[in-house]
Amino acid sequence: MNNELALQTLDALRRVLGTNPQQLHEPSFEGNEWVYLKDCLDSGYVSSVGKYVDKFEKDLATYTGANYAVAVVNGTAALHIALKLSDVSQDDEVLIPALTFVATANAVTYCVAVPHFVDIEEKTLGIDANKLRQYLADITEQKSGQCVNKKTGRIIRALVPMHTFGHPSDLEGLISVCQEFNLNMVEDAAEAIGSYYKGQHVGTFGLFGTLSFNGNKTITTGGGGAILTNNEILAKKAKHLTTTAKISHKWEFRHDDIGFNYRMPNINAALGCAQLELLDSKLFSKRNLFSLYSDVFDQFSGIKLFQEPENCKSNYWLQTLILEEHESENLQKILESTNNSQIMTRPSWVLLNELKPFLDYPSMDLVVAKSLSSRIINIPSSSNLGNI
Amino acid sequence: MNNELALQTLDALRRVLGTNPQQLHEPSFEGNEWVYLKDCLDSGYVSSVGKYVDKFEKDLATYTGANYAVAVVNGTAALHIALKLSDVSQDDEVLIPALTFVATANAVTYCVAVPHFVDIEEKTLGIDANKLRQYLADITEQKSGQCVNKKTGRIIRALVPMHTFGHPSDLEGLISVCQEFNLNMVEDAAEAIGSYYKGQHVGTFGLFGTLSFNGNKTITTGGGGAILTNNEILAKKAKHLTTTAKISHKWEFRHDDIGFNYRMPNINAALGCAQLELLDSKLFSKRNLFSLYSDVFDQFSGIKLFQEPENCKSNYWLQTLILEEHESENLQKILESTNNSQIMTRPSWVLLNELKPFLDYPSMDLVVAKSLSSRIINIPSSSNLGNI
Numbered sequence: 179m180n181n182e183l184a185l186q187t188l189d190a191l192r193r194v195l196g197t198n199p200q201q202l203h204e205p206s207f208e209g210n211e212w213v214y215l216k217d218c219l220d221s222g223y224v225s226s227v228g229k230y231v232d233k234f235e236k237d238l239a240t241y242t243g244a245n246y247a248v249a250v251v252n253g254t255a256a257l258h259i260a261l262k263l264s265d266v267s268q269d270d271e272v273l274i275p276a277l278t279f280v281a282t283a284n285a286v287t288y289c290v291a292v293p294h295f296v297d298i299e300e301k302t303l304g305i306d307a308n309k310l311r312q313y314l315a316d317i318t319e320q321k322s323g324q325c326v327n328k329k330t331g332r333i334i335r336a337l338v339p340m341h342t343f344g345h346p347s348d349l350e351g352l353i354s355v356c357q358e359f360n361l362n363m364v365e366d367a368a369e370a371i372g373s374y375y376k377g378q379h380v381g382t383f384g385l386f387g388t389l390s391f392n393g394n395k396t397i398t399t400g401g402g403g404a405i406l407t408n409n410e411i412l413a414k415k416a417k418h419l420t421t422t423a424k425i426s427h428k429w430e431f432r433h434d435d436i437g438f439n440y441r442m443p444n445i446n447a448a449l450g451c452a453q454l455e456l457l458d459s460k461l462f463s464k465r466n467l468f469s470l471y472s473d474v475f476d477q478f479s480g481i482k483l484f485q486e487p488e489n490c491k492s493n494y495w496l497q498t499l500i501l502e503e504h505e506s507e508n509l510q511k512i513l514e515s516t517n518n519s520q521i522m523t524r525p526s527w528v529l530l531n532e533l534k535p536f537l538d539y540p541s542m543d544l545v546v547a548k549s550l551s552s553r554i555i556n557i558p559s560s561s562n563l564g565n566i
Numbered sequence: 567m568n569n570e571l572a573l574q575t576l577d578a579l580r581r582v583l584g585t586n587p588q589q590l591h592e593p594s595f596e597g598n599e600w601v602y603l604k605d606c607l608d609s610g611y612v613s614s615v616g617k618y619v620d621k622f623e624k625d626l627a628t629y630t631g632a633n634y635a636v637a638v639v640n641g642t643a644a645l646h647i648a649l650k651l652s653d654v655s656q657d658d659e660v661l662i663p664a665l666t667f668v669a670t671a672n673a674v675t676y677c678v679a680v681p682h683f684v685d686i687e688e689k690t691l692g693i694d695a696n697k698l699r700q701y702l703a704d705i706t707e708q709k710s711g712q713c714v715n716k717k718t719g720r721i722i723r724a725l726v727p728m729h730t731f732g733h734p735s736d737l738e739g740l741i742s743v744c745q746e747f748n749l750n751m752v753e754d755a756a757e758a759i760g761s762y763y764k765g766q767h768v769g770t771f772g773l774f775g776t777l778s779f780n781g782n783k784t785i786t787t788g789g790g791g792a793i794l795t796n797n798e799i800l801a802k803k804a805k806h807l808t809t810t811a812k813i814s815h816k817w818e819f820r821h822d823d824i825g826f827n828y829r830m831p832n833i834n835a836a837l838g839c840a841q842l843e844l845l846d847s848k849l850f851s852k853r854n855l856f857s858l859y860s861d862v863f864d865q866f867s868g869i870k871l872f873q874e875p876e877n878c879k880s881n882y883w884l885q886t887l888i889l890e891e892h893e894s895e896n897l898q899k900i901l902e903s904t905n906n907s908q909i910m911t912r913p914s915w916v917l918l919n920e921l922k923p924f925l926d927y928p929s930m931d932l933v934v935a936k937s938l939s940s941r942i943i944n945i946p947s948s949s950n951l952g953n954i
Contacts, residue, residue, distance in 0.1 A: 215603050434921070444781075
């Protein structure tokens with residue numbers, strides 16, 4: 179019976195994807211990528227200064243509706259600086275979901291701060307606001323307007339919702355928790371360009387939002403990321419810190435802070451400008467792919483295709499199957515049968531609190547995250563698969 | 567009389583450079599850059615996996631003679647990981663020259679360690695080994711094979727020679743100091759690809775060496791850097807830590823350490839492969855430019871053109887004028903007259919110990935660095951200026 183579900187899943191995927199090998203997510207370049215790259219080489223501007231960096235930042239701000247965007251070298255760097263400018267410093271705690279890519283936790287540690295893992299909810303795959311509220315009511319107290327973990331004595335400084343596979347978290351619920359407990363909110367929207375919560379682009383609700391343009395994302399700059407914010411002063415600080423904190427001068431090298439070399443090179447930004455022009459058509463294709471998958475998986479029992487949460491528009495970055503709990507034992511079989519047949523699938527990340535470097539960090543009860551991590555399967559999701 | 571030296575300098579530069587505006591250092595792309603970039607777009611491999619990353623690493627190892635090279639996102643990241651893998655950890659001190667780009671000190675702080683500034687010598691522009699030996703004999707004691715700063719109580723873990731403007735530091739002298747005082751040596755060779763000390767490429771003498779391929783360097787990847795090492799285990803660790811410390815697995819996401827997203831994207835490596843093919847011809851042109859500058863500046867009194875140290879071959883990354891001490895008051899006038907005439911020149915970096923973020927860090931007497939920082943002028947140095 180176990181093998182049966184694995185075979186049915188493989189068959190369903192093949193009905194949508196055909197018989198060719200399929201990667202999980204591949205980039206595609208159908209626009210001005212080559213024109214803009216050539217322009218970089220012709221002009222000699224490939225590096226840290228150049229018109230494509232400025233253009234990409236403006237285009238990103240326009241697209242997302244954020245007042246400001248700062249292009250950086252990747253999503254991890256974006257999160258690091260966003261946390262730093264949210265006053266996260268040594269020995270602070272930062273609340274992050276247990277189910278996320280490791281970069282979310284790593285960025286916290288770069289601030290010499292402490293990741294504190296919280297549970298998620300099945301309806302958004304993001305942090306469960308109600309459960310978090312109850313937890314914080316139990317374990318924290320307010321001292322001089324700061325949220326203090328009574329158990330560790332440390333300040334809990336920030337909350338980082340991550341919009342899993344592009345699906346918006348419960349932003350209203352989480353904003354309300356942040357207000358109630360005096361937490362700064364930084365949205366890890368690495369996976370979520372083109373996703374909206376009640377009509378507003380994700381990454382624009384918190385003090386900061388961060389994006390990733392890694393090669394496996396909806397649009398790519400090779401490697402890259404961006405910091406979004408609506409606050410002019412914070413945007414200027416983000417630009418300053420990510421460009422070695424150099425004070426502008428025609429020839430003098432003077433730096434007024436410990437800065438970072440997190441600039442996005444012009445050549446990567448050029449790729450980003452071209453990719454951003456294609457984003458809406460990619461989103462259309464990805465939504466169509468969801469619909470194609472729906473047609474076959476709607477008839478399944480034991481597996482459902484994850485659909486965007488209510489009042490949200492998801493970019494459907496990674497299409498997601500979720501096994502019912504009584505089928506979770508079939509996860510490995512499905513992964514094996516699909517990958518062995520050259521249809522790449524993968525489970526969710528191993529929960530971060532189960533990874534060696536994070537074993538000793540604080541966490542709440544993670545029963546939902548634990549359950550979901552044994553039931554999630556991402557299936558091929560490249561935008562060109564949904565082309566009509 | 568002050569104005570006279572400034573005018574003479576401007577006139578001398580124009581005799582070599584002609585009347586067109588000149589940047590300090592511009593990249594040039596005369597090789598396979600287009601071909602390789604297009605191949606990335608055509609193949610879809612622009613990001614963290616791809617044949618150009620592997621090829622660039624192999625080509626760099628071959629070129630420098632290092633056993634291993636790990637391509638990363640920039641020179642700062644390279645230095646961060648090299649220091650980390652040299653056991654630099656919280657509250658350790660790291661000896662670095664006061665006269666260097668700020669990244670050298672920043673990378674130390676990323677390890678939550680303490681930069682300790684040391685003096686340089688006029689004949690190499692790098693750390694003065696004899697002065698350092700005397701200083702360490704005075705202020706340190708050996709405890710269980712570790713070098714302890716008697717004043718601060720902290721362990722001095724490593725020494726970072728920086729090969730200034732591409733000129734090799736006194737490596738034999740510095741290696742001897744490292745051996746005597748139990749220090750790990752990490753060479754900051756960000757500026758020095760193509761430079762040799764007694765016939766061996768710099769960056770291959772220490773436990774690690776680091777390179778930069780920023781747009782202003784001799785060859786560029788847009789943004790990029792590399793870690794060199796002769797130690798297989800350390801090379802594997804460097805690759806692991808710079809790629810999020812993920813354990814290799816077909817679908818599982820498990821990380822065994824706090825890693826970093828420091829991968830060089832394939833598209834940047836593609837540029838690097840093409841640029842590396844051109845390196846020898848660029849070095850030839852840069853050496854020729856030195857010769858052209860020599861012809862005019864040899865007749866100057868009060869200013870000398872800096873020449874590669876004895877037994878060394880320099881890449882002449884940035885051509886360097888050094889004012890005699892009695893002419894140091896003319897530095898600003900020369901900078902103004904040249905930059906106002908659109909011939910870009912610049913002084914050395916402001917000494918790091920004089921920057922706000924580093925004011926409270928330890929330093930030895932820095933009399934030579936201080937003097938040189940008021941007498942150095944870098945002049946236009948692009949490789950295409952020396953084409954014959």
